[in-house]
Amino acid sequence: EACSVNLATNQAVVSTAAAVKVDPTALIAAIEKAGYHAQIHEDAAPPHAAEDHGWPVALAVLLSLPLVAPMLLQPLGVHAMPQPFWQWLLATPVQFVLGWRFYRAGWAALKDGSGNMDLLVALGTSAAYGLSVWLWQPWALLMNGNAAAAHPGGTHPPPAAPHLYFEASAVVITLVMVGKWLEARAKRKTLAALDALRALRPETALVMVDGQPQDRPLHLIRVGDVVMVRPGQRVPVDGLITEGRSHVDESAVTGESLPVPRETGQPVVGGTLNAEGLLLVRTTAVGAETALSRIVRLVEQAQARKAPIQQTVDRVSAVFVPAVIGVALLTLLGWGFGASQCGWEHAIVQAVSVLVIACPCALGLATPATLMVGTGMAARMGLLVRDAQALELLRDVKVLALDKTGTLTQGTPRLQALVVASDGNAQPGEPPTLRSQTALSLAAGLQQGSEHPLARAVREAAAAQALKPTPCSEVEVVAGRGIRGLPTGDASAQPLFLGSARWMAELGIELSELQTAIDTAHSQGQTVSILAAPNRALAVLSFGDTLRTEAAQAVAALQAQGVRCVMISGDNEAAARHIAAQVGITEVQAPVLPQDKARAVQALRASLHPQERVAMVGDGINDAPALAAADVGLAMPGTDVAMETAGLTLLRADLRLIPQGISLSKAVSRKIHQNLFWAFAYNVVGIPLAALGFLSPVVAGAAMAASSVSVISNALLLRRWRTPK
Secondary structure, eight states: OEEEEETTTTEEEEEOOTTOOOOHHHHHHHHHHTTOOOOOOOTTSOOOOOOOOSHHHHHHHHHHHHHHHHHHTGGGTOOOOOOHHHHHHHHHHIIIIITHHHHHHHHHHHHTTOOOHHHHHHHHHHHHHHHHHHHHOHHHHHHHHHHHHHOTTOOSOOOOOOOOOHHHHHHHHHHHHHHHHHHHHHHHHHHHHHHHHHHTSOSEEEEEETTEEEEEEGGGOOTTOEEEEOTTOBOOSEEEEEEOOEEEEOTTTTOOSSOEEEOTTOEEOTTOEEOSSOEEEEEEEOGGGSHHHHHHHHHHHHHHTOOOTHHHHHHHHHHHHHHHHHHHHHHHHHHHHHOTTTHHHHHHHHHHHHHHHTOTHHHHHHHHHHHHHHHHHHHHHTEEESOHHHHHHGGGEEEEEEOIIIIIEEEEEEEEEEEEOSSTTOOTTOOHHHHHHHHHHHHHHHTTTOOOHHHHHHHHHHHHTTOOOOOEEEEEEETTTEEEEEESSOTTOOOEEEEOHHHHHHHTOOOGGGHHHHHHHHHTTOEEEEEEETTEEEEEEEEEEEEOTTHHHHHHHHHHTTOEEEEEOSSOHHHHHHHHHHHTOOEEEOSOOHHHHHHHHHHHHHTSOTTOEEEEEEOSGGGHHHHHHSSEEEEOSSOHHHHHHSSEEESSSOTTHHHHHHHHHHHHHHHHHHHHHHHHHHHHHHHHHHHTTOSOHHHHHHHHHHHHHHHHHHHHGGGGOOOOO
């Protein structure tokens, strides 16, 4: 029913109807028949990419440089070319050793009844090389050389060296090899994202055996095993807590920016980070069935849907290649039989002229040369292009899906509000502002030694107001609940508690006086901590994320470009809608887990025209599947996994780079189309002239070079593009 190939990991995913049983060996046999190799992929095996050694490219450059250097130095008055023998000696290994890959791939295309860029390279360079050997005629030179040696006193000058095309064949192969090498390096970078995802899962786990923890490899863990997770360790498996309570950082899976409390009976997910408590977890899923493994598979499968931009040129080449061959044959036969006075040698020369002028150098440069300039422009603008195809596709983006935490917001919790009770902890006659400061000082004193994100937010808020934390003793962290301690310096001081509303209820502390403040914070999607003394609540501290200052402006600019903005967040719906309303986004999907984010992106794409694209911008590990599933992934600076998965990365946390990038993408697209026009225009005009005998191979070679120069020059004009306001 469907087949997709992941060029980054060399994996193919084949889907069949449920009732159809397919023998995997039949699939492998079909792939072998097409000229490739394959084997069944094992879930436990990491993906791998083909080797992309750079030494063949470097060797091709070294061998081609002496051939092309005299041409480049002609404006300086240097006209000397290497002797034909040296030209042949330099070009031959490039043509038949380093360039053998093009013959192999071109032959596979021929067997498949299609044409591609490899076949064009093989044909064009072989024609240039073969013509050079024919014009040079080394066998004749050897005979003449022997005759000259036998008659050293001869007065006849040696014949003038003919114009050869060894440099054309070698340089074309070298340029294409450089492009393919850069492409291979870009593809290999996608594996770093998958490796980073796998790194979240520990290699071993502490399994409880007869009440004692034993260290075992993860692949030996079975469903039902109880594992111990110590403070600061990553949870190795998906499971249910059987003993203990703690805070767990689940941002890698859910996108929730704040650690969440977990206790007996609640689930935990492999790859998440345990904070301060000791947990015993009964395993419910291992191996490929864990949430983290499913995320890895989603990234792999989503990447497989990305088609290379060069497919458009290959589709044209499928028609162009047989057409050029047909014209060359007609030229050969026409001159051979129709102009007998010219001879078959002239017919061969004109047929080769057709192949030389049709050499795909300009066609191969049209797209990558423009993208190279465009990526440089994007980097100076602040947009790192990790996948040149993503920059080209950005022009067609009609829907942009945005994560909330870390994308539209700063991604770090801040103290948003502090509301004190009427009696609070104030002294008689103390003004309200001092009551708030006193409560904040007490909270900062309790959190002085904690590294919890909310604790840092409290300390930062106190420091911003130049408040000194109240010294506390007997401080104790209650895992999954909060913290308690005793203010020092006052013999009559009572213990203080700072934690969740659930903990306050367990302590029997009445919250009715502060309920309005609690409900208001919850309605805005904020996290609440309550400061209390025995039997009474003192204050409510509300924590929330800070909106990025340029977010609303960026959304407005995108909407002005006709881009529909949709928020897809792992946070609770109230928090997501509160932020969305501030930036002008009306479509919100929340809360959404990573696998659902990828499906949400796919659903958005399904609602669009096939030529329209969906982009996703995010910053967290949990966004990786959605970034890979989107036609264009944009990563905020931060999490390496997001940056490696996305095709584009914002070098600074400024969402206005996205509409600017869309404008640049449209400019790049215009240049690509212009270059493809010029590349084909030379062929449309030059091939008939060569076939009719108006172009010699020398002029054909010059026209071929001129087409490349015009394409590169036009691409360089893109540097005049300026960022729109």
